[in-house]
Amino acid sequence: MSLKRIHITRRAVLLAALAALAALFVVVVLTSSRWRMGRVDLTSDQLYTLTPGTVHIVDGLHAPLRLTLYFSSHATRDMPQWRSYEQRVAEMLQEMVARSHGRLRLQIVDPVPYSDDEASAEGYGLTPINGGTNGERVFFGLVGNTLPAGGDADTGDEDRLPKRVQAIPLFDPSRETFLEYDIAKLLYELDQPSKPHIGLISSLPVQGNPVIGEEPWTVMRQLAQQFDVKSLDPARLKQIDGDIKALLVIHPKHLPVDAQYAIDQYVLNGGHLVVFVDPVAEMDNTPFVDSNGVTDDHNSNLSRLFSAWGVLYDPQKVVLDRSRALRIELADNSSSNHPAMLGLGQQELNHDDVITASLQRINVSSVGYFDLAQGTLSRLTPLLQSTTDAEVVPSQRVRESINNPAALLDNYKPDNIHYVIAARVRGPFTSAFPERSNDKGYRARVDGNAEVILVADTDLLSDRLWVSYAQSLLGQPQLSAIANNGDLVTNIADNLSGSSALLSIHGRVSSQRPFTRVLALRGAADQKFLAKMQELQRELTVTRTRLSELQPAKTSGRSDSTTPEQRAEIEQFLQRQLEVNKELRDVQHQFNAEIDALGLRLKFINIVLIPVLVTLFGLLYGWRRSRRSRRKRA
Amino acid sequence: MSPIAAVTRRELRSYFVTPVAYVFLVIFLVLSGILTFYAGDFYDRNQADLQPFFVMHPWLYLVLVPAVSMRMWAEEAKGGTLELLMSLPLTLAQAMLGKFLAAWIFIGLALVLTFPIWITVNYLGSPDNGVIVAGYLGSWLMAGAFLAIGACLSAVTQSQVVAFVLTLVVCFLLILVGQPQVMEFFQGALPRKLVNALAHLSMVRHFEAISRGVLDLRDLMYFLATMAAWLTAGVLTLDLKRTP
Numbered sequence: 001m002s003l004k005r006i007h008i009t010r011r012a013v014l015l016a017a018l019a020a021l022a023a024l025f026v027v028v029v030l031t032s033s034r035w036r037m038g039r040v041d042l043t044s045d046q047l048y049t050l051t052p053g054t055v056h057i058v059d060g061l062h063a064p065l066r067l068t069l070y071f072s073s074h075a076t077r078d079m080p081q082w083r084s085y086e087q088r089v090a091e092m093l094q095e096m097v098a099r100s101h102g103r104l105r106l107q108i109v110d111p112v113p114y115s116d117d118e119a120s121a122e123g124y125g126l127t128p129i130n131g132g133t134n135g136e137r138v139f140f141g142l143v144g145n146t147l148p149a150g151g152d153a154d155t156g157d158e159d160r161l162p163k164r165v166q167a168i169p170l171f172d173p174s175r176e177t178f179l180e181y182d183i184a185k186l187l188y189e190l191d192q193p194s195k196p197h198i199g200l201i202s203s204l205p206v207q208g209n210p211v212i213g214e215e216p217w218t219v220m221r222q223l224a225q226q227f228d229v230k231s232l233d234p235a236r237l238k239q240i241d242g243d244i245k246a247l248l249v250i251h252p253k254h255l256p257v258d259a260q261y262a263i264d265q266y267v268l269n270g271g272h273l274v275v276f277v278d279p280v281a282e283m284d285n286t287p288f289v290d291s292n293g294v295t296d297d298h299n300s301n302l303s304r305l306f307s308a309w310g311v312l313y314d315p316q317k318v319v320l321d322r323s324r325a326l327r328i329e330l331a332d333n334s335s336s337n338h339p340a341m342l343g344l345g346q347q348e349l350n351h352d353d354v355i356t357a358s359l360q361r362i363n364v365s366s367v368g369y370f371d372l373a374q375g376t377l378s379r380l381t382p383l384l385q386s387t388t389d390a391e392v393v394p395s396q397r398v399r400e401s402i403n404n405p406a407a408l409l410d411n412y413k414p415d416n417i418h419y420v421i422a423a424r425v426r427g428p429f430t431s432a433f434p435e436r437s438n439d440k441g442y443r444a445r446v447d448g449n450a451e452v453i454l455v456a457d458t459d460l461l462s463d464r465l466w467v468s469y470a471q472s473l474l475g476q477p478q479l480s481a482i483a484n485n486g487d488l489v490t491n492i493a494d495n496l497s498g499s500s501a502l503l504s505i506h507g508r509v510s511s512q513r514p515f516t517r518v519l520a521l522r523g524a525a526d527q528k529f530l531a532k533m534q535e536l537q538r539e540l541t542v543t544r545t546r547l548s549e550l551q552p553a554k555t556s557g558r559s560d561s562t563t564p565e566q567r568a569e570i571e572q573f574l575q576r577q578l579e580v581n582k583e584l585r586d587v588q589h590q591f592n593a594e595i596d597a598l599g600l601r602l603k604f605i606n607i608v609l610i611p612v613l614v615t616l617f618g619l620l621y622g623w624r625r626s627r628r629s630r631r632k633r634a
Numbered sequence: 635m636s637p638i639a640a641v642t643r644r645e646l647r648s649y650f651v652t653p654v655a656y657v658f659l660v661i662f663l664v665l666s667g668i669l670t671f672y673a674g675d676f677y678d679r680n681q682a683d684l685q686p687f688f689v690m691h692p693w694l695y696l697v698l699v700p701a702v703s704m705r706m707w708a709e710e711a712k713g714g715t716l717e718l719l720m721s722l723p724l725t726l727a728q729a730m731l732g733k734f735l736a737a738w739i740f741i742g743l744a745l746v747l748t749f750p751i752w753i754t755v756n757y758l759g760s761p762d763n764g765v766i767v768a769g770y771l772g773s774w775l776m777a778g779a780f781l782a783i784g785a786c787l788s789a790v791t792q793s794q795v796v797a798f799v800l801t802l803v804v805c806f807l808l809i810l811v812g813q814p815q816v817m818e819f820f821q822g823a824l825p826r827k828l829v830n831a832l833a834h835l836s837m838v839r840h841f842e843a844i845s846r847g848v849l850d851l852r853d854l855m856y857f858l859a860t861m862a863a864w865l866t867a868g869v870l871t872l873d874l875k876r877t878p
Contacts, residue, residue, distance in 0.1 A: 025863035042764035043847035513682040515758040607667030611660040618656030
């Protein structure tokens, strides 16, 4: 009896241990999901690891923020690309939340059609895209808002009105490389208590003239919406305040030495500067020869500072680029391509820089170019550049051909160089004013590296190059942009006025990696196809010429009859056309066949080859074993 | 040699003296190739990564791992060799671990033999090899978790077929739990916290997290905890069966 009881007890203990084990497993798995433990990012571009800049921003958040990621999960069931991108975005947000010491709260919402969530997504200005499952709209954006200090999003503070709201209307997969930058910027801007200050030194009337009712330029009006723009008087400028997040210097002409020194020290102390210079500033309204007989070429330069930064710039040289020439209307109502007025497209904009990555077109006029001086330690990253079809000419020639731009094409010889029209210059800058080393607070060199943005055109700021006005129904002028010049300036200001942490977050490599070998095959086939097509075109032209040569014979005879020569020619051409068409099909076919054959070879290696080798190895091993055992038995 | 290593060696050798190991390897390689190239559309997809290869692994293991694990204990029990094994100077836990390690190494070998796909993707483009390493590691860990479940369920029954079916059902449930359709189904019926808890139990979710290229200790912990729990349960079950 007692033995039996012991047995039963042992079984019971084992069963209890099993039950306890199951419970322990569930507890460990569920609680471990909440632990924040170490992780190793094995991706080559550290896709899932935040850059130090982002960590710095997230670490230093002043007040709690709530992030709401809207993603139409239901509507994207058949859209794997969007789903995987959402995973990447959510992963990055979760990483930021985990590092925010509780300052960030994240909520992921699926705004199903006709729900309150959908209404709020729309209310925050999120951009839906069409084409979800069953034709539903897909929302994929982020809304961030500030929470009252000490407020908790999870415990009943929902009804308190958020103080400020910022949104990313759509996470566009084509902007994946800037994902981290975009989110970090949203956090940074939400965390800023007021509009950042921007300083402005300009010898062009960019701010308009209220006395005569002249409006500021559209670029400046756009900037004023986001920033507090402070005009600085260069004549009295001795020092630039530390609260100026970025300084815009537009068309610096005859800047007093003190003002140049102030700019020099501002940059060396970590200030963010953008300079717009121009070999021919068309918006410069100073007389070419003033009443004192002083001549003015309408060009600008900042030579002393440029040479301190290792930058070469010649205010007497203009870049022409006939392949990007804009068509303009001349005084006599005719129109002509102007090789000094350029419409720069995506190929001339830097796709890897956050400032220019998402822009489509920038219009510029009579631009200069930058280069690096020999032996400088500075580095130059082009933002805008010309094509290699560009040529550099003296600015005098451009001014002279104002009424006849076609004259600029006389003796045109492309230099085969991409001229840099706008660039970031980064380096261990030293002061351009070593003689002032005894001044109070003088700084001789920058700690580490400094960065400035240089643009060799001021005309791109003017409305005439990028804004078109139309009259609305109510008679109000309606503005529409024909180029992204305004966005370029806002992006520069955005980028420069952000914290240096934000500046340090650069674009990441996209996670898309195509089969380069297949692409190369396809490219080669396309070239062959094109060559064949051109051959056909040439033959077609020759045949047409021959047919037209035979035409007089046709017109002299009856209109409905063709001469035997014509018939023979046509027949020969048709025959040749059939042949070339067949050749074209063959090229296409051959190209497909090459790609298919490569695929087939790879399938064979992966599906058949190794299994066959394993089978052979197994048979060989089995045969040797059986022979050995037979020998042993014998 | 430690008892665990001795059992591992003996078991591993026993795989290769019969054609079973070769048949398994061939089926694994052919199926993984076919699933990658045809179901996963690897070539036409034109992306230099092994996502179509790894995404099929849960389903591949679902069929093949129970086939490896079913004989682990069921065969010993049926053939009467369990008593013999127990008479040797080793504990149940050591025997369990040795057998499990042998099977895990065997599956690892099958994974290693898929190396041509790695070479293929490097030949076609420039994949992120760090992500591929993570994918292989995640896949091997998942195979280990499935094997541990199979080892335990093989200890439950004397019949290999029953062990196979039981393992398949449990692994299938663990795969299903993370699927969006299933979570959607539960979302209406269960509280959100419970649904989230269920999602954490999903094998696929942790596997996918690793195969994205991030080795998070939480995911590694999940797999190690799963293996440890099921292997311990297997030892307890064997002990329970030995107890009259």
